[in-house]
Amino acid sequence: MSDHPPHAPESEEGASPARWRRGDPRLLARTRILDLQAVPFIHPRRGVARDFVVVAAPDWVNVLAHTVDDRLVLVNQFRFGIDGFSLEIPGGVIEPGEDPVAAGVRELAEETGFVGERARLLARVHPNPAFMANRCHLVLVENCRLTAAPEWDADEEIVVSAPPVAEVFARARAGEITHSLVLDALFFFEPIWRAGASRSAV
Numbered sequence: 737m738s739d740h741p742p743h744a745p746e747s748e749e750g751a752s753p754a755r756w757r758r759g760d761p762r763l764l765a766r767t768r769i770l771d772l773q774a775v776p777f778i779h780p781r782r783g784v785a786r787d788f789v790v791v792a793a794p795d796w797v798n799v800l801a802h803t804v805d806d807r808l809v810l811v812n813q814f815r816f817g818i819d820g821f822s823l824e825i826p827g828g829v830i831e832p833g834e835d836p837v838a839a840g841v842r843e844l845a846e847e848t849g850f851v852g853e854r855a856r857l858l859a860r861v862h863p864n865p866a867f868m869a870n871r872c873h874l875v876l877v878e879n880c881r882l883t884a885a886p887e888w889d890a891d892e893e894i895v896v897s898a899p900p901v902a903e904v905f906a907r908a909r910a911g912e913i914t915h916s917l918v919l920d921a922l923f924f925f926e927p928i929w930r931a932g933a934s935r936s937a938v
Contacts, residue, residue, distance in 0.1 A: 754779060754780050754781055755780065756777040756778060756779055756780070757777065757778045757780060758775060758776075758777055759775065759776035759777065759778070760776070761773040761774065761775040761790065761792075762774045762775075762776075762787075764789070769793065769829075770791050770792060770793040770794075771791075771792040771793075772789065772790075772791060772792075773789070773790045773791075773792050774787040774788070774789060774790075775787065775788050775789075775790045776788075788867070789867055790867055790868070790869055791867055791868045791869065791870075792869050792870070793868065793869070793870045794829050794830060794831075794832070794870060795829075795830045795836070795870050795871050795872070795873060796827060796828065796829060796830060796863070796870065796871075796872040796873070796917070797827055797828060797829075797830050797836050797839045797840045797843060797872070797873045797874075797875055798824075798825055798826070798827035798840075798872055798873075798874050798875070798917050798918065798920075798921050799825055799826045799827055799840040799841075799843060799844045799875050799876075799877060800825055800858070800874070800875070800876045800877070800921050800922075800925045801825070801826060801844050801848070801850050801852060801877050801880040802852070802876065802877065802878050802879070802880060802901070802925075802929070803850075803852075803879075803880045803881065803898055804879050804880070804881060806900060806901055806933075807898040807899060807900050807901060808825070808898065808899065808901050808904045809825065809826060809844070809848050809850050809880060809896065809897075809898050810823055810824065810825060810896070810897050810898070810899065810904065811823075811824050811825065811826055811847055811848065811894045811895070811896055811897075812824075812894070812895040812897070813892065813893060813894045813895070814893065822914065822915055823907070823912060823913050823915075823918075824913070824915045824918045825918050825921055826843050826844045826847040826848055826850075827840075827843055827847075827872075827917070828843040828846075828847070830873070836857060836860075836873035836875065837855050837856060837857055837873075837875050839873075839875075840855060840873070840875030840877065841855050841875075841877060844877060844880075845884070845886075845887075846886060846887045846888070847886055847888065847892070847894055847896070848882075848886055848894075848896045849882050849883060849884045849885050849886045849896070850877075850880045850881065850882050850883070851877075851880065851881065851883050851884075852877035852878055852879050852880035852881065853877070853878055853879040854876075854877070854878045854879070855875060855876070855877045855878075856875070856876055857873060857874070857875055857876075858874045858875065858876050858921070858924045858925065858928075859873075859874045859920070859924045860872070860873050860874070861874065861917065861920050863916075863917060872917050872920070874917075874920065874921045874924055876925060876928070901929055904922070905922065905926065908922055
């Protein structure tokens with residue numbers, strides 16, 4: 737018996753994994769927020785055919801609301817998946833045919849009462865490509881101000897806060913913010929914020 741651990745097989749320079757051929761999905765379950773599908777895939781070289789479970793959900797939007805006094809709008813709410821509270825940025829489901837930036841502006845106003853200027857798309861990410869087909873659109877809204885009371889959905893109960901941006905990054909690094917899509921958004925926002933802070937210091 738060898739004392740050396742097994743090594744992964746070496747691949748050729750520039751080689752990539754094979755692209756499986758996708759078949760027609762079969763609905764396993766339909767819920768209010770997502771469909772569960774069995775999707776057949778065939779490996780093009782090995783001929784292996786298997787059904788893989790895929791979550792078909794609508795696209796989402798998460799919003800970085802940067803205020804006029806250099807704060808970020810956060811929402812704290814109870815989340816049923818973790819059976820606990822989660823500190824996040826505003827966000828929600830994009831309606832069919834809705835522009836992601838418009839959806840972000842809408843969700844920001846509905847959840848927090850904040851509105852702003854220069855809303856734009858920062859990035860699109862896949863929440864979990866292993867078994868999810870949707871995307872999350874990360875939107876930045878600048879010069880945000882509180883202008884109205886929020887308009888929550890029937891099951892929403894949200895505490896809104898707006899700590900300084902530096903504090904938000906510190907809390908994320910300390911593990912107080914655990915929502916992966918919120919951390920994605922902060923990742924894309926940080927260089928923009930730091931560049932702005934550098935210009936302001938000159």
